[in-house]
Amino acid sequence: MPGAPYYPMQREARCPFAPAPAVRDMPPLGRVRIWDGSEPWFITRHADQRALLNDPRLSIDEKRPGYPHMTRSRAAMAPHIPELITNTDPPQHTRLRRTVNAPFLVKRVELLRPRIQEILDSLIDDLLAGPKPADLVQTIGLPVPTLVITRILGAPYEDHEFFQAASHRAISHDTDPEDAARSSRELGEYLGALLVKRMAEPADDVLSEMGARVKAGEMTHAEAVTMGAAILIAGHETSASMISLGTLALLHNPGQLALLRDNSDDPKFVAGAVEELLRYLTIVHSGIRRIAIEDIELHGTTIRAGDGVVFDLAGANYDPAEYPEPDRLDLTRRARSHHAFGFGPHQCLGQSLARVELQVAYSTLYRRIPTLALAVPFEEVPFAMDGVAYGLKSLPVTW
Template sequence: MTVADYPMEREKTCPFAPAAGIRAMPGLGRVRIWDGSTPWIITSHADQRALLNDPRLSIDEKKPNYPHMTRSRAAQAPHHPNLITNTDPPEHTRLRRTVNAPFMVKRVEALRPRIQQVIDGLIDDMLAGPNPADLVTAIGLPVPTLVITEILGVPYADHEFFQEASHRAISHDTDPEDGAAAGRDLGEYLAALLVKKMAEPADDVLSEMGARVKAGEMTHTEAVIMGSAILIAGHETSASMISLGTLALLQNPDQLELLRERSDDPKFVANAAEEILRYLTIVHTGIRRIAIEDIDLRGTTIRAGDGVIFDLSGANWDAAEFPEPERLDLSRPARSHHAFGYGVHQCLGQSLARVELQVAYGTIYRRIPTLALAVPFEEVPFAMEGVAYGLRSLPVTW
């Protein structure tokens, strides 16, 4: 039996869609990853729902045969401290509790006016500047970066440094030495900042974590690594979603017009954001686990020690859950998507991402009703090398 390499390349003619090999899979199969190993891959929405909450699957990246995303991650895994991204309950529960509060729905909703202010200001600047413009640098990347730096307590003035370091740390093209160096650079930067916050606390996440370090509830290293993870995740993914979502809507003018017409309806805009999340599923390299006990899945046994990859785009384009998945339909009930994962390890920042996207999608096209691509669709440069895919630039005119 031929085993396909993973991650698979998307078709250039339809870069929003999951790779053809993912769409053709029966729901459970095998793939070959960078080290030659052949973990299981699960693309069925129902099977992902069942297994992403199954304690017989572990996220512990230090276990033998864990199906690491990259050579760089495999090299660094033995040296990582315990994090919310590599521990199982109850340790995961303890660590998540230390950073949960700022990302709870109520706290995030209180940020909505500030996020609206940020987006309106960036739109003002873009409209006052050159036409055409690059939506990625004008709005897509600054929005989540400004917001996450305020929440975390990191100076926005340093954004070029940490954006470059985080890109090197998570890119599939980064060699292990460079990935480790980028991680160290970011860690040293945040460690120094944490010391300042412990001496002079402010109303931000680093100060809250500093207080927990002082109280003995987490170590200094845990706080630094957690801060790095929040900073990277907090700007990379939402930035991709704002720009990619705009491109997808420009390619689906009927849905873009519907969103413009109903941009004053918060429930419709919220549902539209969920459908765009489902449709794009920007985390395109799968989330990884390893079996710690045998698991029977519809007559097939996943053995203890087997690696397992959950391809989120496969689940989000599963026709059994989302009929006509290739159709972007902003009226579709899409909240059951897996764009943020599922289960106890579901994305910590999902509430923040949702509010950012709701404000962005509800504002940009209403304020710039003539927004259009400034180049042919085929010339828009996609960036596929990271954990999440996105756009290198999005030339737009109005």
């Protein structure tokens, strides 16, 4: 009998946006083999993920023995990482999330929409005035979310080359543990110095808010620094990938691109299109991880306490029981129930911000550059698959 397939699995080059065929061939409850040779349970169905990601019998505490770490580097660093919203269960998770939640609430994020629009329009002006072809990743994809998240966090945008490189090394599957630890340390030292500065000279940003909580004894300095790093990494990596990948997917589906362009002034349509693109692309392609702390019965099988569990988000987002014809990009589809941001108490903190950034980007870019086109064949666009989220190394475009 063949052993458990290795995870993460390679996507099919001809269908780079869809989950790997092996993911879709898995039973509702199967096992996969990860980098350390362990074989955690593997959950791909939408309904099962909905139930289990809300189940307190599963823990996100990565310091527990047997936790199915995403990378060798993460496993090596786990014992030294302070408690965060990304590795604690309630009630500690609830307390920590409260310390950083306010700037990412829907009402606060909506106030940023005009500024995000200004940023995007300025970048498009620069793109149109520059040479052709151009790389959309470097001219639009990365700058938009990086400019926004640095403003929210309180980090100078001028330092973006440093923290983009450091954050990529820290989370890449290909980075050895020593290099990942060094990159994380450099990022921590950088943010630690910024935090001290904000504690002395507060501004209207997240680092200042966390600095006030450190002073009040509600957070430790290490918690604030590590939380700042997590916000900075997640705040630019994922949205940058979505802007570029979404553009590629739309250029590959010209009928859907025309539909979006024709309805770019309809906020409701654009919002729905963003949800479908989030489902269709599902850029977090390494799964999200948990460990059972009690026995759980599922599909006639027992997940034992101490067993690791991996949830493949793309599997749920391509579950035909939830999304008929999942391989078809359909911007009219009602896709808000997707799991691109995870599900349950640990859903992505920045999902409201990501939605607004993508709504602005997708409603503006193709309207302002209606002749936007690939400058190379689709098959030659270089994908980047080595991180927690996949993306594009570059996206050569012309107009």
